[in-house]
Amino acid sequence: MQxxxxxxxIIPRKQMKNIIIASTSTLHGGDYLDYLLPExxxxxxxxxxxxxxxxxxxxxxxxxxxxxxxxxxFGKIDKxxxxxxxxxxxxxxxxxxxxxxxxxxxxxxxxxxxYKNNIMKVLADAVKGGIPYLGTSAxxxxxxxxxQTTNDMPxxxxxxxxxxxxxxxxxxxxxxxxxxxxKHMGETRETRINEFHSFNNAPVLGLREGSWLDVKGDAIxxxxxxxxxxxxxxxxxxEIDSETNVNYIK
Amino acid sequence: MQxxxxxxxIIPRKQMKNIIIASTSTLHGGDYLDYLLPExxxxxxxxxxxxxxxxxxxxxxxxxxxxxxxxxxFGKIDKxxxxxxxxxxxxxxxxxxxxxxxxxxxxxxxxxxxYKNNIMKVLADAVKGGIPYLGTSAxxxxxxxxxQTTNDMPxxxxxxxxxxxxxxxxxxxxxxxxxxxxKHMGETRETRINEFHSFNNAPVLGLREGSWLDVKGDAIxxxxxxxxxxxxxxxxxxEIDSETNVNYIK
Numbered sequence: 425m426q427x428x429x430x431x432x433x434i435i436p437r438k439q440m441k442n443i444i445i446a447s448t449s450t451l452h453g454g455d456y457l458d459y460l461l462p463e464x465x466x467x468x469x470x471x472x473x474x475x476x477x478x479x480x481x482x483x484x485x486x487x488x489x490x491x492x493x494x495x496x497x498f499g500k501i502d503k504x505x506x507x508x509x510x511x512x513x514x515x516x517x518x519x520x521x522x523x524x525x526x527x528x529x530x531x532x533x534x535x536x537x538x539y540k541n542n543i544m545k546v547l548a549d550a551v552k553g554g555i556p557y558l559g560t561s562a563x564x565x566x567x568x569x570x571x572q573t574t575n576d577m578p579x580x581x582x583x584x585x586x587x588x589x590x591x592x593x594x595x596x597x598x599x600x601x602x603x604x605x606x607k608h609m610g611e612t613r614e615t616r617i618n619e620f621h622s623f624n625n626a627p628v629l630g631l632r633e634g635s636w637l638d639v640k641g642d643a644i645x646x647x648x649x650x651x652x653x654x655x656x657x658x659x660x661x662x663e664i665d666s667e668t669n670v671n672y673i674k
Numbered sequence: 675m676q677x678x679x680x681x682x683x684i685i686p687r688k689q690m691k692n693i694i695i696a697s698t699s700t701l702h703g704g705d706y707l708d709y710l711l712p713e714x715x716x717x718x719x720x721x722x723x724x725x726x727x728x729x730x731x732x733x734x735x736x737x738x739x740x741x742x743x744x745x746x747x748f749g750k751i752d753k754x755x756x757x758x759x760x761x762x763x764x765x766x767x768x769x770x771x772x773x774x775x776x777x778x779x780x781x782x783x784x785x786x787x788x789y790k791n792n793i794m795k796v797l798a799d800a801v802k803g804g805i806p807y808l809g810t811s812a813x814x815x816x817x818x819x820x821x822q823t824t825n826d827m828p829x830x831x832x833x834x835x836x837x838x839x840x841x842x843x844x845x846x847x848x849x850x851x852x853x854x855x856x857k858h859m860g861e862t863r864e865t866r867i868n869e870f871h872s873f874n875n876a877p878v879l880g881l882r883e884g885s886w887l888d889v890k891g892d893a894i895x896x897x898x899x900x901x902x903x904x905x906x907x908x909x910x911x912x913e914i915d916s917e918t919n920v921n922y923i924k
Binding site: 448449450451452453481482483484529530532533571572573574575576577578579580581584585598600607608609610611615616617618619620621622623624633 | 700822834861
């Protein structure tokens, strides 16, 4: 009897992190993922098929609808997309994936589903092991230490706020500067992050829409045209320039 | 030996709910609680001292600072204020209170502290039993069935999202209409509430700043100059006029 070993399995996977962590999937006036496609072409250059994790279900759309939307975008750079809900064994779906994308939506829902399917650690290990990963919005939020600096509504009670810990700090995607003209008395994003630091030590990077982090091994480089805002406990926030390696943040 | 029964104890308490649930403590350009003071003078007419629950700690201020701020506002209508943190027995502080005010801040923190102190049910029973209650923002959020329609950041992991259930629906305080001019791609408040309804059945009343609910027994009347926005699962949202009794919402 002869055994055929699938080709992909014997390509040694680079044991270094290879992650894009984007504030948003979509820029105002643009199509879904459009502004990132040139990056994604390089990022996923060795992947024919991307495993998509649609758990965050923005606006409550179905996994199928969400996966179709993602497939349409990735089709533009000749990638296939398969939703994790199409697999019977979700753990194997992750460990065998050529590349993984977790889309945005509601972070509480995403985290609940990752725990419910017992794949929070599996996903973290896979990405730490070198499977190229893309996150946008909620899918980026979970790259931090915890989901405690999400902007989302707690529509479902997750078993924990701990997330993937792919980077040694927390993120606030869709970071919004205070609107000085506003007459609304709800808390600004900055006030909310300060409240977080009354009880937690993790630094928080506010990623504005159009910014992303490019993680290659130990480097964590800010990309896009904008600065990002770094909040640390008991320190004044500072602006970080694009192209800065922020791997010193801890 | 002679026993003195404190006078307050023998005044029979009305066994009907008497609650003001306000979207915000402060209107733009106004002082803390100012716009509500004429109402509060009537609401707390039989109280000399208000028990203040400062657990939500907006912006991370201390219980003492927060209580001083509240005392300053209530001083204008000749009420004393005592923070619940000043009591050794917090359960007794609630059951013996003449009137109770829970201030805004972070709802996750407030709910965590209410559970940690074992007073979520005590507080619910006390208010259902007729102790006049005022909530603003986070202190209003907890009057609903759950805290799942808060706008706050999950800075701390509470043991449950269940709250006081003083009214048979959920609230979204500081309700904000979508900004049609905005180029920001984060979810609107309406999108977030729709996501809530993908997984939950409770109706959600979006209370704009300047609106409050006046609960007297079984009546729940919308007050203030503005309409409120009612979201129900699988139905289009509708606007509710001021002075409407919304006790039909279930």
